[in-house]
Amino acid sequence: MTGTQALRHHDNFLQVAKSYYQLTKPRIIPLLLITTAASMEIASKGQVSPLLLFLTLLGGTLAAAAAQTLNCIYDRDIDHTMLRTRARPIPSGRVQPLHALIFALVLASLSLALFVFFVNTLSGFLAMTGIAFYMLIYTHLLKRHSIQNIVIGGAAGSIPPLVGWAAVTGDLGWIPWILFAIIFLWTPPHFWALALMIKDDYAEVDIPMMPVVKGEEATSEQIWLYTLIVVPFTFLLIYPLAACGVVYGVAALVLGFVFLKKAWRLKQNPFDRDMARSLFKYSILYMMLLCTAMVIDSLPMTSHLIATIASLFPCS
Numbered sequence: 001m002t003g004t005q006a007l008r009h010h011d012n013f014l015q016v017a018k019s020y021y022q023l024t025k026p027r028i029i030p031l032l033l034i035t036t037a038a039s040m041e042i043a044s045k046g047q048v049s050p051l052l053l054f055l056t057l058l059g060g061t062l063a064a065a066a067a068q069t070l071n072c073i074y075d076r077d078i079d080h081t082m083l084r085t086r087a088r089p090i091p092s093g094r095v096q097p098l099h100a101l102i103f104a105l106v107l108a109s110l111s112l113a114l115f116v117f118f119v120n121t122l123s124g125f126l127a128m129t130g131i132a133f134y135m136l137i138y139t140h141l142l143k144r145h146s147i148q149n150i151v152i153g154g155a156a157g158s159i160p161p162l163v164g165w166a167a168v169t170g171d172l173g174w175i176p177w178i179l180f181a182i183i184f185l186w187t188p189p190h191f192w193a194l195a196l197m198i199k200d201d202y203a204e205v206d207i208p209m210m211p212v213v214k215g216e217e218a219t220s221e222q223i224w225l226y227t228l229i230v231v232p233f234t235f236l237l238i239y240p241l242a243a244c245g246v247v248y249g250v251a252a253l254v255l256g257f258v259f260l261k262k263a264w265r266l267k268q269n270p271f272d273r274d275m276a277r278s279l280f281k282y283s284i285l286y287m288m289l290l291c292t293a294m295v296i297d298s299l300p301m302t303s304h305l306i307a308t309i310a311s312l313f314p315c316s
């Protein structure tokens, strides 16, 4: 092989690797992992073993990547029509659906093996349930047929904290189910804000997303209602569950206030796409910071620090 041929070969390999990477919709995965990590830190009171954390996040990454790849195969027809998704690897012809299917099966098998052999069976079972729910319930049954598609489908994206909790404790309880519910209730404001921005795209492919079927006013009203429920819901982790403390409490209060303010402003201006964009972006920041606060709150160092500060202000 000449030098030029070797270089071309190398470039081709990089292009193929990039296409497979894009099949996994990699930008969404970090937030799924942050919710998993937050749950693990709460479950272990901030003392999760770094190896268990690494293995669980790796297994979660592989499962989420498999789920997204399967979704790319199933939705290749509508992805081809929509502007936002047209350049994805399958609709643009860079990856054959059969090759993508093999890739997804390999990722899912690696994830299951990793969970079962190095973490535990329950976490593996939950991760596989996440893939199955996302594909069968959301992508197949609901996405193209029900206006409640992302409300019910949101359960798939809410499974990662259950995986994290199960990885640490081997079972489930109230706290992980409340984490599940927080993400479940957060999903409609997260997604419908985006759907308001790109309503025309969904209308073109006959996907019954809320803004297409019910219009901007009803959607922004629904966004407001879900935000109104999810923000108070986040405080259940403090009372009665006592899973989080003051750091999380302050974060949930401030972050929740801004979330409500943005949702309220959108309700007042349902046709303003900039406000919808602002709420969509904020929804991601909200979940990221809320989970980060859970992690900080659960670290033993934080409770020591708070105890020290409290001792400086003795009350008689």
Ligand code: HEM
Pocket: 027, 028, 029, 031, 032, 035, 084, 138, 150, 151, 153, 154, 155, 157, 158, 183, 187, 190, 191, 194, 284, 287
């Ligand atoms: C049924 C539930 C959900 C639906 C339908 C949904 C839908 C979407 C869509 C269509 C996008 C735009 C992606 C793109 O431009 O390619 C997006 C972005 C995003 N979603 Fe969701 N989402 C859901 C749940 C979640 C969950 C549970 C998380 C994580 C906890 C999440 C995290 C993100 C992030 C981080 C982005 C931004 C990606 C970027 O930077 O481009 N989503 N979501």
Ligand SMILES: CC(C)=CCC/C(C)=C/CC/C(C)=C/COP(=O)(O)OP(=O)(O)O
Pocket: 028, 060, 063, 064, 067, 068, 071, 075, 085, 126, 127, 128, 130, 131, 134, 143, 156, 157, 159, 160, 163
């Ligand atoms: C535990 C585990 C493995 C869970 C996996 C759950 C999972 C992959 C959730 C992601 C939800 C999501 C970002 C949906 C995108 O909607 P869409 O597919 O309609 O987006 P699109 O319009 O961009 O294709």
